Amino acid sequence: MGQVKLSDIVNLPAFEEAGRLFHRATGMSLSFKDDSGQVFFYPAEERCDFCRLIQSTREGKSRCALSDKKAAERALEGRKPISYTCHAGLVDVVVPVVVGGERVGCFYSGQSSLTPPTTMGYQEIIPKIADLGLNPDDVWNAYMKVPLVDGRRLSVAMGLLSVICNHLVEGEIALRQERALTVEQKKLRRAAEESARLEHDLREMELRLLQAQLNPHFLFNTLNLIAGQAMMEDAPETAHLVQELSRLLRNSLSSIGKIVPLCEEVESARAYVEIFRARFERxxxxxxxxxxxxxxxxxxxxxxxxxxxxSLRYAGGSLLLKIRTEERDGCICISVEDNGPGIPEKRLAEITASLCSKDHKGKLTGLSGLNRRLKYYYPHVPDISIANLDPGLSVAIAIPLK
Structure with a gap:
């Protein structure tokens, strides 16, 4: 599959969006250093003027690079985000990216200050950069524009930047897996054999493709919510949402094609509902x-x-969701009920017919994709049952007990 590089991540369309989202939430830019040592900023137009001025000199650029290097070594060694003070006295956040135990590199937040600009603060900085030969007026003007953050927002920024960067890396890995699996699937389809081993491999591949198709817009819209709340409220609720999102990402990305305890699956569902509730204020x-x-x-x-x-997509207003389990006829029956409008009978009949169809072509998402996945695991399991309630809708899944 090949090792993931930070340059691969920043070329993703979502990276620029992530950089702007992070800037809206914290006032900081998002930066990284490529293999040649060149530093890139996102959004580029929001790069700190003070840093731009310092790095306009050869010596200043060298000092900045040394500060970043030392901070990166600490972050990678501890494998967790840290904040640090650079050579010029400003604060930065560095987030390590570690994939499969391999240290890939670091993302940085861009310099900021924990205190408002003052003459005294300016005078404390001047001795640190006096030998760079910069124009004092230019330094003063740039110093006055340094982004201001408080300790609470800096803590939120560390968590948010960690979620964004690691999600982008995990997403790139999932995409590479999808491409590799698709190529392998084509090779297998060209083969003349239809053995049980081949069938198993095909099923495993399609399960992995399902994971790669999870809607990234939901995840980034949720991060956008976190960004807004990080600016408008105290840290506890924001921290809670970051934790819920992290739990959802971790569970979904680590559970590709796996079997998990029912309690763990229910916990992932609960986190999904929690994030949806906050995102849409429903x-x-x-x-x-x-x-x-x-x-x-x-x-x-x-x-x-x-x-x-x-249920969340089609039910309007206040929504009541119930998840029930019971043992019946050698199966665990899991039902999800809501109090929404239900489905028109004609449409319900069409959906039921599509679930019973032997034509397995099409996407692997939604209820039809779920039914298809269940058939892969349990060929003789009954189809998903969908029924209107008064009011609402019930969707029932049966899984054989072993």
Missing amino acids: NVELILSLSENLKSVDVPALILQPVIEN
Whole structure:
């Protein structure tokens, strides 16, 4: 698959959007250093004027590089984001990127100040850069424009930058896996064999493709919410949302094609609902009615999210979601009920017919994709059951108990 480089990440279309989002949330820019040592800033037009002035000299540029290098070594060694003070007295945040135990590099937030600009603060900085031969008026004007952040926002910035950078890296890895799997799938389809081993490989590949198709807009829109809240409110609620998003990303990206305990799958679903509730300011209540003896039962990962997403998308106003489990006829039956408008009977019949169809062509997302995945794991399992309630909709899944 090849090692991921930071230059691969910054070439992604989402990176520039992520840089602007981070700037809106914190007032800081997003930067990284390529293999040749050249530094890139996003958004480029928001680069700190003070840093630009310092790095206009050869010696200043060298000192900045040394400060960044030392900070990067600390962050990579500890494998966690840190804040540090540069040679000129400004504050920066560095986030290490580690993939599969390999140190890929670091992203930086761009310099800022924890205190408003003052004459005394200016006088403390001047001795540190006096030998650079810069015009004092230019230094003063640039110093007055240094982004101002408080300690709380700096802490939020560290968490937000870590979520953004690591999500972009994990997304690039997932995309590479998708491409590699697609190529391998074509090779297998050209083969004349239809053995059980081949069938298993094909199913595994399609499950991985499903993971790569998760909608990135939801994730970035959620990050946008976090950015807005980071500016408007105290840190606790923002920290909670960052944690929920991190949990959702971690669970979904680490569960590709895996079997997980039901309690873990329910926890991922709960985090998804929590983020949706905050993002859209919707009144969504989630009630869990889980049989205690079934919580540890293994189920395919990401089976609840498509069902819940369907309810959240089509039900307006206040929404009540209920997830129930029970044991019936040698199966664990998982039902998701809502109090939405339901589905017109004609459309419901069409959906039911498509679920029963043997034609497996098409996308792997949504309820049809979920039904298809379940068939891969359990060929003889009943199709997903969809029924209108009064009011609402019920979607039921049956998984054999082993």
